[in-house]
Amino acid sequence: MATTAVSGTKPMPQERRHGSKLARQERVAGYLFATPALIGLLGFTALPILASLVLVFLHYDLLTPPHWAGLENVIRLGSDKRMFTIYWNTLRLVLGATVLNNVLGLLLAVGVNRSMPWFLRYFLRTSIFFPVLTTTASLAVVWRFLLTQDRGVVNYLIGQIGLGPVPWLSSSTWALVSAVIYDVWKSCGYLMVIYLAGLQGISQSYYEAAAIDGAGRFQQFRHITLPLISPTAFFAIVISLIGAFQIFDNVWVLTEGGPGDASRVIAMYIYEKAFKGFEMGYASAVSLTLFAILIILTLGQFYGARRWVHYE
Amino acid sequence: MATTVQVGSEIGVTRKEGRSFLYYIGELLLWILLIGIALYEIAPISWMVSTSLRDPKNSFDLPPDFLPTAFHWQNYVAVINSPDIEFLRFFWNSLKIALIVTGAQLLTCSMAGFAFGRLRFKGRDFLFGLFLASLMVPGTVTLIPSFILIRELNLMDTHWALILPGITSAFGVFLLRQHFMSLPQELIDAAKIDGAGYFRVYWQILLPLTGPALSALGIFTFLGAWNNFVGPLLFLRSWENYTFPIAIATLRGYMGSGNQSEVLAGIMISIFPILLVFLFAQRWIVQGAAITGMKG
Numbered sequence: 207m208a209t210t211a212v213s214g215t216k217p218m219p220q221e222r223r224h225g226s227k228l229a230r231q232e233r234v235a236g237y238l239f240a241t242p243a244l245i246g247l248l249g250f251t252a253l254p255i256l257a258s259l260v261l262v263f264l265h266y267d268l269l270t271p272p273h274w275a276g277l278e279n280v281i282r283l284g285s286d287k288r289m290f291t292i293y294w295n296t297l298r299l300v301l302g303a304t305v306l307n308n309v310l311g312l313l314l315a316v317g318v319n320r321s322m323p324w325f326l327r328y329f330l331r332t333s334i335f336f337p338v339l340t341t342t343a344s345l346a347v348v349w350r351f352l353l354t355q356d357r358g359v360v361n362y363l364i365g366q367i368g369l370g371p372v373p374w375l376s377s378s379t380w381a382l383v384s385a386v387i388y389d390v391w392k393s394c395g396y397l398m399v400i401y402l403a404g405l406q407g408i409s410q411s412y413y414e415a416a417a418i419d420g421a422g423r424f425q426q427f428r429h430i431t432l433p434l435i436s437p438t439a440f441f442a443i444v445i446s447l448i449g450a451f452q453i454f455d456n457v458w459v460l461t462e463g464g465p466g467d468a469s470r471v472i473a474m475y476i477y478e479k480a481f482k483g484f485e486m487g488y489a490s491a492v493s494l495t496l497f498a499i500l501i502i503l504t505l506g507q508f509y510g511a512r513r514w515v516h517y518e
Numbered sequence: 519m520a521t522t523v524q525v526g527s528e529i530g531v532t533r534k535e536g537r538s539f540l541y542y543i544g545e546l547l548l549w550i551l552l553i554g555i556a557l558y559e560i561a562p563i564s565w566m567v568s569t570s571l572r573d574p575k576n577s578f579d580l581p582p583d584f585l586p587t588a589f590h591w592q593n594y595v596a597v598i599n600s601p602d603i604e605f606l607r608f609f610w611n612s613l614k615i616a617l618i619v620t621g622a623q624l625l626t627c628s629m630a631g632f633a634f635g636r637l638r639f640k641g642r643d644f645l646f647g648l649f650l651a652s653l654m655v656p657g658t659v660t661l662i663p664s665f666i667l668i669r670e671l672n673l674m675d676t677h678w679a680l681i682l683p684g685i686t687s688a689f690g691v692f693l694l695r696q697h698f699m700s701l702p703q704e705l706i707d708a709a710k711i712d713g714a715g716y717f718r719v720y721w722q723i724l725l726p727l728t729g730p731a732l733s734a735l736g737i738f739t740f741l742g743a744w745n746n747f748v749g750p751l752l753f754l755r756s757w758e759n760y761t762f763p764i765a766i767a768t769l770r771g772y773m774g775s776g777n778q779s780e781v782l783a784g785i786m787i788s789i790f791p792i793l794l795v796f797l798f799a800q801r802w803i804v805q806g807a808a809i810t811g812m813k814g
Contacts, residue, residue, distance in 0.1 A: 235716035236639030243630035246686030251652040254663035317552040333560035341745040343763040344785045359582040403808035455747040473658045497659045
């Protein structure tokens with residue numbers, strides 16, 4: 207930002223008039239270079255957003271022409287008990303996944319960042335990060351096999367230490383827990399990498415100074431690592447919250463939202479209202495509530511960040 | 519990293535009594551946690567490998583294997599040769615779409631990044647602001663109107679329905695703009711004095727210098743496209759257009775619970791290319807994740 211501002215003010219007025227042909231060339235080049243991305247942005251983000259703002263006021267089932275609905279879709283939101291149940295599920299999933307992913311991600315990053323033989327580091331990084339690269343839907347199929355109640359591997363293993371069998375996917379208490387377990391398995395490696403980058407940006411001299419002052423490892427973590435990692439943590443929490451609110455394929459494959467609505471999440475509900483119930487207007491209304499929640503959460507975090515994020 | 523060792527040993531001299539029994543317990547617990555989680559992360563994958571190689575008759579047998587005990591490659595052959603599930607076609611569909619989307623995004627994002635980071639034109643900051651604002655828009659919200667748009671354009675059940683929405687990304691534009699801005703102005707001035715036009719400045723002078731950002735964006739765009747689930751679920755109707763993730767999700771229902779080994783062999787085929795690339799380019803990919811993760 208700063209550099210553009212500076213270079214923007216650099217040319218003197220008469221120099222600019224003098225080089226007006228050059229300036230025009232630069233302007234044309236600017237538009238030409240920006241055009242392809244701009245078309246994509248307008249066509250598949252800006253236009254859809256405007257369209258959903260219109261769709262909210264329509265009844266549209268894709269087959270017959272849309273007709274005016276006024277505020278009916280918006281009013282209906284207030285009495286949609288299913289939506290509130292599903293938002294409650296989503297909230298629990300989001301909280302579980304965000305807290306676990308970030309705590310585990312930070313712990314793993316601190317662990318992997320320690321001195322160790324290269325092959326050990328390679329093994330740890332590879333095995334923890336690899337699930338991030340795999341296809342969510344496909345690995346959910348694998349976890350579905352693993353979590354089967356009767357002949358599943360997980361129940362077999364916990365049976366060896368005398369626990370279970372747990373109805374992972376078929377009970378309304380455990381279905382969401384399974385979705386959290388799968389999400390943490392899948393994404394904690396990503397958070398680890400983000401925290402690792404943050405840790406490597408902390409100057410080693412802080413630790414050296416603290417060690418000379420006699421600070422123990424826990425104190426160093428509490429008073430050096432945590433404050434200095436807080437900008438990274440802030441960012442990591444924002445993106446994991448936004449991601450978790452949109453979880454779809456995880457639950458779609460793992461539990462199909464069941465039993466009943468026990469593990470249905472909001473992205474699934476929007477999808478089903480729109481493409482199974484063909485209520486485009488109402489589904490858009492629900493999707494805009496999600497949009498509003500995400501914006502409020504993000505802005506709220508930026509506001510709250512002043513209290514706990516320390517910039518060097 | 520090496521410094522930590524030295525620091526540790528220095529402290530060892532000054533605070534020997536500090537290295538108590540508790541210190542070693544803490545150390546031990548940390549290592550158990552680290553290695554335990556690493557094993558936990560890898561176990562489902564190694565179970566999948568082992569089970570995909572089992573005789574289909576025993577695929578459900580317990581205890582489970584986490585290392586292969588049998589080598590029934592015919593599960594893989596069966597999946598590839600299966601008459602009604604054309605795996606190679608899914609593979610090709612996924613690969614084609616992911617490559618086109620990646621190529622298109624690298625081009626459009628770097629062009630726009632160059633324009634926003636290096637050129638002066640009226641409305642630039644406003645247009646770039648649009649890109650920044652759209653970073654906030656979740657994909658779930660644009661799903662419904664995008665569907666209507668694709669339907670109006672008569673692109674349902676074609677791969678264009680997956681390619682067109684992916685030709686650019688606000689995040690990519692942002693990432694590359696930052697990188698273009700960090701390059702020295704002297705390079706551009708020197709090239710201009712030599713008579714290079716804007717396209718040459720972009721293509722021959724600056725683009726080669728954005729390597730790390732470009733490859734990070736490329737890797738994660740490719741992965742995103744390869745793993746895309748909602749798009750194909752929404753837009754693709756006929757079996758022969760299916761991509762891997764959606765084919766596998768369908769396959770599971772289609773084969774019922776009868777043939778776990780073959781389903782797992784199918785999944786293995788779909789993640790094998792990624793595994794291979796990852797094992798060799800691990801450092802790059804992990805760095806790339808950190809670069810793209812630092813967008814905040």
